Amino acid sequence: MTETSERPAPASEDILAIDHLHHRYGNVTALKDVSLKVRRGEFLTLLGSSGSGKSTLLRMIAGLEMPTSVDVFTLEGRPMAQVPANHRNVSTVFQHYGLFPHLSVGQNVEYGLHVRKIPVPERRRQAEEMLRLVKLDGMYDRPIHALSGGQRQRVALARSLVLKPAILLLDEPLGALDEKLRLEMQIELLSLHRTLGMTFIYVTHSQEEALTMSHRILLMSNGEIVQEGRPEDLFDRPSNRFAAEFMGMENIFTAEITAIDGGVISVTVNGAHLRGLWTGKTQPRIGDPIAVAFRSEKVKLARDKGALGGDANRFEATLKSRVYKGKYLDVVAASALGDVRLRLWDDHVVLSDQFKIEWRPTNTVVIPID
Structure with missing residues (x-):
């Protein structure tokens, strides 16, 4: 781009x-x-x-x-x-x-x-x-x-x-x-x-x-x-799950809408709560089949109270795998959502087995499954 x-x-x-x-x-x-x-x-x-x-x-x-x-x-x-x-x-x-x-x-x-x-x-x-x-x-x-x-x-x-x-x-x-x-x-x-x-x-x-x-x-x-x-x-801002997958969003989970506040949508994934922006073509309703998606490079390691502020999506995580790719580190971590993929660009990062991850609601899309 x-x-x-x-x-x-x-x-x-x-x-x-x-x-x-x-x-x-x-x-x-x-x-x-x-x-x-x-x-x-x-x-x-x-x-x-x-x-x-x-x-x-x-x-x-x-x-x-x-x-x-x-x-x-x-x-x-x-x-x-x-x-x-x-x-x-x-x-x-x-x-x-x-x-x-x-x-x-x-x-x-x-x-x-x-x-x-x-x-x-x-x-x-x-x-x-x-x-x-x-x-x-x-x-x-x-x-x-x-x-x-x-x-x-x-x-x-x-x-x-x-x-x-x-x-x-x-x-x-x-x-x-x-x-x-x-x-x-x-x-x-x-x-x-x-x-x-x-x-x-x-x-x-x-x-x-x-x-x-x-x-x-x-x-x-x-x-x-x-x-x-x-x-x-x-x-x-993919408008549906197919577009999110084709355009390379690595983290996609089936979710349920719990609240709608304008374009900001609160959802649950496996009982875990997070928020994102609605990018579908038509307005959503509670009960609609939807998914939530976000890119691996938008996920950060949360330090102390978190660098992204109090409204960030934030979860405890357990390291499952890490792959060194030269310019970055690809990580898979278990969380309440399921397995989350991270792409970390800090080559000095040292990962323990347990850590916290966070990303902004503005970097999270809520989309129709169809």
């Missing part, structure tokens, strides 16, 4: 609008009542596991498949529901690049311009300009087989960007790269997005990629949008 807040917000104008889209493969529902709007200049990420429907939705936007039914489907204000891919002002970068091995780097980048019958000198000029933008200047004549994986990804990006699409679609483009190169390419994609001001729609199963690059995230499951919002919203 390091650069999200530094990037300018997208324009208010919607470049893409979809309402009540459904898609089926025979008896299998791939997308169920999907609605979304994308603002011009936005970096939107479709996030979800395999089979969630994110790549199918991207293919609908690209025109590679047509929806079974949809009420509204417009791109730049024009109806697009049944318009084929070659008549849509979008371009797609795939995970496996799809480069032509018999063409040079420059010829690959020029390919779409060649199809559009752009004169040779002009398309070469545009291709070389785009290669400079993706930091491959001087490689116009290089064969594709002589490139590294990261360089091939840059060629694929240049080939799509040179067409100046209204929307650049990216279908897990970093999935084939090793971790170091993937992190470098995240920064490059952010830089390209900032330079070009273009609308990006990015598909990934990686929450880390989504959190790092997006203005907004659509979390998908079973063909539906489960939650949408800024990276901070999904990370800190």
